[in-house]
Amino acid sequence: MTLTQFFTFSRHRRLRSTLFLRDLVRENSLSCNDLIYPLFVQEGVQSRTEVPSMPGVYQFTLDLLEEKIQELKNLGIKAILLFGIPSWKDELATSAYQSDGIVQRAIKHMKALHSDLIIITDTCICHYQTEGHCGIPINGGIDNDVSLDIHAKVAISQAEAGADILAPSSMMDGIVAYIRHALDESGYKDIPIMSYGIKYASSYYGPFRDAADNSPAFGDRRTYQMDPANCLEAFREAQSDIEEGADFLIIKPGLPYLDIIRDMRNSHHIPLVSYQVSSEYAQIKAAAQNGWINEKNTVLESMISMKRAGADLIVTYFAIDIARYLLEDNR
Template identity: 60%
Template sequence: MSNSLNFDRHRRLRRTAVLRDMVRETKLEVNDFIYPIFVVAGENIKEEIPSMPNVFQYSLNRLDEELQEVSRLGIPAIMFFGIPAKKDALGSGAYASDGIVQEAIRQTKKNYPDLIVIADTCMCEYTDHGHCGIIHDGVVDNDESLGYLVKTAVSQAEAGADIIAPSNMMDGFVAAIRKGLDEAGFIDIPIMSYAVKYASAFYGPFRDAADSSPQFGDRKSYQMDPANRREALLEAESDVREGADFLIVKPGLPYLDVLREVRDRFNLPLVSYNVSGEYAMVKAAAQKGWIDEKKIVLEALTSMKRAGADMIITYHAKDAVNWLRGEE
C-alpha cells in the first residue's frame, strides 16, 4: 500500500529487537553501579533489614561474604555506612581511627584492593541525637560541625578510602573537607559531594538500616525542601566552586528533573542515588506479584542514566548486574 500521506515512519527503527538495540540511546552497564553496604559493630552478624529485603547489616567477620559477591559480579565500587557499638553527642565513632567504617575500609583494601571504596562522611549514624552535626540549644551548629566532618573525612582517607562522600548538607562542607584533606596530604582523594540532598520521605528504610533517625525534630533546616528546583542549582554550584569532584542528586526517581538540570549546567561526573524507599516500594510490590521486578528496576535505573547520571548508587546493583547478563 503506497503512502499518499505526508508523515514520518518512526516505527521503522523499532521493527526488530536487533534494530532496537542498535539505535538505543541509553544503555546500563555494570560500571554504572555503586553498591551501598552497612557494616555494624559486633561478631558474626548478617542481619536482614526488614524494610529492605535482601539487604543486610554485616559485622566485619562476615563482610568478606558480601565483598566476594560484589567482586565476582564486577561491580566496581561500594559505599560504606557504619553502625557503631556506642553513640555520643559528638559522634566520636565517625572519626575514630578504629571506627567501624575505618576498619571496614582497611579490610576491604587489604582483601579486595581493586574495589573502589567510597566512605559516606556524616555523623547521623554516630550521634546519640541522630542529627548530622553538633547540637547547641536544639540547633545543628553549622560551623562547629564542619571541624568534626573534616576529622571524619581525614580518618577515612587514612584508612584507605578511595573517595570521600560527605552527605551532611552543612554549608561549606566541601570547602572545609577539601582543605582538611589537602593539609593532611590527601590531595589526590576526590570528593563525591551529596550536593543536592532533599529532606525526603523516601529515606525511611535507610534510617532503620543505619539506626539514624533524629531523636528530636527533623533535618529540614539543612536538607533541601522537596518543592525547590532552582535552589538545587545553587547548592551544586557552591560545591563545584568549593572543589567537589563528583555531584550526587538524592533521591533518584522523584528528582529526575533536578538530575537533568544539574547535568545540563555542570560538567562534573554526576551520580543518582536510588534510595532505600524506592528500593523498598519495588520489593514490596514485587513480593505481592503486582509488578515485574526485573523490568521495573531496569527501567527505573535506565531513566536515571537517561536523565544524565554517569553513576547510580543503588541497592539493586547485584540483581541488576545479573539481569543485564541475562541471568535470573
C-alpha cells in the first residue's frame, strides 16, 4: 500500500515525459523571423573594430558589410537595426541627415547588395551631436521642439536613402507624430515607424556607449527617458505613440522589463519589440566565458522569456548565435 492510494492528484509530468511530447505542447517558440540584429557602421576602409565591452560585436566599415550581410542572409536573419558612427559631430547633429552620411551610404550600399534585407534605422542624433544627447541642448536643458525639427530631417534622409523602417529612439514628446507627418508630406506614407516608445533610463546601456560613442558630455538622459520605477507611465507613452501613428512599439531594456512587455501585450495589439540591450548581452558573455553558465541555454531561455511575456520581435546582439543554435537543433 502506498500513500497515493489515499488521495488523487494531477499528473502534469505526463506531458513532459519525452522530448516529442514536450515539443508537442510547447506554448512559445523562437525562429529567425523573430530576430533583429544590431549592426554598427563606421567610417574608414578595411576596418573591423571589436567593441571592448561586447565580445563578438564589431563596428564595420562599408567595404566589409557584404560579408556580414551575406552571413545574416545565409542564416535566415532578415532584419537589421542600423547604427552609424560618423567621422565628425556638431552641435546640431548635421552629419545625422547628410545625404552622404555614414548611415545613408550604408543603406544604399546594403540595398544594392541585398535588396530584400529589411533595414531598420535608429532615427536619433546622440551619435552625431557634440554633447552626446538625444536632443539639442539649449541653456543646460534638452529642447524638445527644436529637437523634433532635427529628427524630421534625419527621418527624411534615411527614407530617401532606402530605409524600410524608421525607429525613433530619442523619447522626445511628439516624436512619432512629427516624423509621421514629415514622412507623409515627403511621399513616404508606406514607411512604418518602430518607435522606442517605452525606453527606460537604464543602467543596462553601458557597453552600448562604447559601441556607438554616444556618452552624454554632461548630465544624463533622465529628463527624457523613463524612470525604471514607473509602470503606469509606460501606458501613457504607449498610448501616445500609437495614437500618433507608431506601427511597432519597442520596450527597452528587455529582460529586466518583462512585466512591462506583458502589460503592453495585454493592453495593445500593435506588434511589440523587446530590445535585449548591451549589458544583458555582456553579462551573459562574461558569465559564459568564466564557465559559470551555459551560454546557449541561457541565451535561448532569455529569448523565450521575452516571447512568453508577449514580444513579437527581439532586437539582440545574439541574433547570429541564436540562428546557428536553431540550425543545429533542427539537424
